[in-house]
Amino acid sequence: MTVILTSIALLAVAWAASPIQKRFAQKIEIDSLTKDKALRSGGNRELRDEIKKLRHDPQYIELLVRKDLGLIKKGEKAYIVIEPDEQKPKKVKAPPALPQTLWQQLEDAVSKKLRF
16 A cells, blocks of 8 residues: 555656646746846847937947047048058068079979979
8 A cells, every 4th residue: 555655646747747847947048038128128229229219319320430430520631550560570571582693593493303
């Protein structure tokens, strides 16, 4: 009799465990989706603010045009500052020495041709 009761108890626990696991999985998914929604709504708010600025704020548009497109107003002078690359000094390669005689030129040409 105790075997039957134990079996029934184990079956009841197994039967109840599956919905509990599903409930925990759903809870985790709901939390993840809630966080994702909060992040997206913040991004939407930023985009709405950007749209308002682009529609109604000429100073903001001027700032973007100057920064992104490099445009200047009439009468202004633009300067481009080129900074040297200090981390990698440039090495200037010397040109290869030219043979001094016609005979040396011929020897070089033949030696290059005969290399395997």
